[in-house]
Amino acid sequence: MASVTVPPTISAQMREKYQLTSDSHVQVVAEAKERLLALEDDWDGEGAPAYREQTIEAAAAFFYQLVERSELATPVRILPASEGSIDLHWKTARFELLVNFHPDGSVSYYGDDYCENVIQGKTCPKPEVIACWMEHPGE
Amino acid sequence: MNKWPTEEIPDTDVLYYRIHKRRYLETSRALPADAPKDELPPNLFKFIKGDLSVDWSKYAVPQESKDRARVPADNGIVEFEAGDVRARAHKVVHTPEQNHRAHSSVRGDEPEVRITLSRIAQWTMGFGPESIGL
Numbered sequence: 434m435a436s437v438t439v440p441p442t443i444s445a446q447m448r449e450k451y452q453l454t455s456d457s458h459v460q461v462v463a464e465a466k467e468r469l470l471a472l473e474d475d476w477d478g479e480g481a482p483a484y485r486e487q488t489i490e491a492a493a494a495f496f497y498q499l500v501e502r503s504e505l506a507t508p509v510r511i512l513p514a515s516e517g518s519i520d521l522h523w524k525t526a527r528f529e530l531l532v533n534f535h536p537d538g539s540v541s542y543y544g545d546d547y548c549e550n551v552i553q554g555k556t557c558p559k560p561e562v563i564a565c566w567m568e569h570p571g572e
Numbered sequence: 573m574n575k576w577p578t579e580e581i582p583d584t585d586v587l588y589y590r591i592h593k594r595r596y597l598e599t600s601r602a603l604p605a606d607a608p609k610d611e612l613p614p615n616l617f618k619f620i621k622g623d624l625s626v627d628w629s630k631y632a633v634p635q636e637s638k639d640r641a642r643v644p645a646d647n648g649i650v651e652f653e654a655g656d657v658r659a660r661a662h663k664v665v666h667t668p669e670q671n672h673r674a675h676s677s678v679r680g681d682e683p684e685v686r687i688t689l690s691r692i693a694q695w696t697m698g699f700g701p702e703s704i705g706l
Contacts, residue, residue: 542683
């Protein structure tokens with residue numbers, strides 16, 4: 434397997450804090466961070482604000498905690514959402530989950546198994562709860 | 573004062589939503605290579621202060637929705653039926669503005685509404701994956 438160079442945009446402090454073992458996860462976040470921070474005010478022609486580093490860091494911290502608990506968290510999409518917020522989005526054959534991080538620190542989430550089994554809330558979810566749900570979304 | 577009365581939008585009526593090319597492109601860059609080319613991820617649906625603005629087909633056609641953008645050519649239009657939104661217990665209300673009678677709003681729990689819309693919306697006008705070189 435080819436080695437992955439960890440970009441300098443991820444702080445050593447964050448790596449140590451979450452005891453990261455997978456450079457690929459760091460790479461995913463670093464690429465997203467670079468993309469999102471390059472978006473200036475009004476980047477979508479409709480007045481969208483630029484993204485703040487602290488919003489991205491909050492989403493990244495949650496992602497790092499989640500991937501420690503479930504391999505299913507790895508194929509995440511880190512996407513620019515409304516009003517400076519960041520989406521962590523997972524779409525698999527068994528479930529879809531969206532966790533939205535706002536610049537003011539608020540978090541909301543929704544996920545389902547494409548049927549009636551739903552997980553949702555308006556506070557930052559516990560990574561262990563989300564990891565468990567990802568493993569057994571229809572139970 | 574708004575001169576237009578507020579009306580009830582029938583379930584069978586269509587709503588139009590505008591997506592800016594840059595938002596679509598930035599999203600596409602972040603998707604895995606095996607993502608369906610016609611996928612509309614939930615971040616494409618933009619809430620402002622709890623509302624997602626749409627145009628009601630009773631008073632607008634897709635071209636008019638597109639023309640309301642600062643640069644119409646940079647925007648595409650997707651559509652969905654009001655009833656498909658309400659079927660997931662979200663609200664669709666007519667919220668006319670002075671010079672914009674078609675203006676309507678989708679409301680509800682934001683992450684859930686955005687996932688719903690990403691599943692039911694279809695391109696109706698503007699750029700598609702081919703026209704923007706994806």
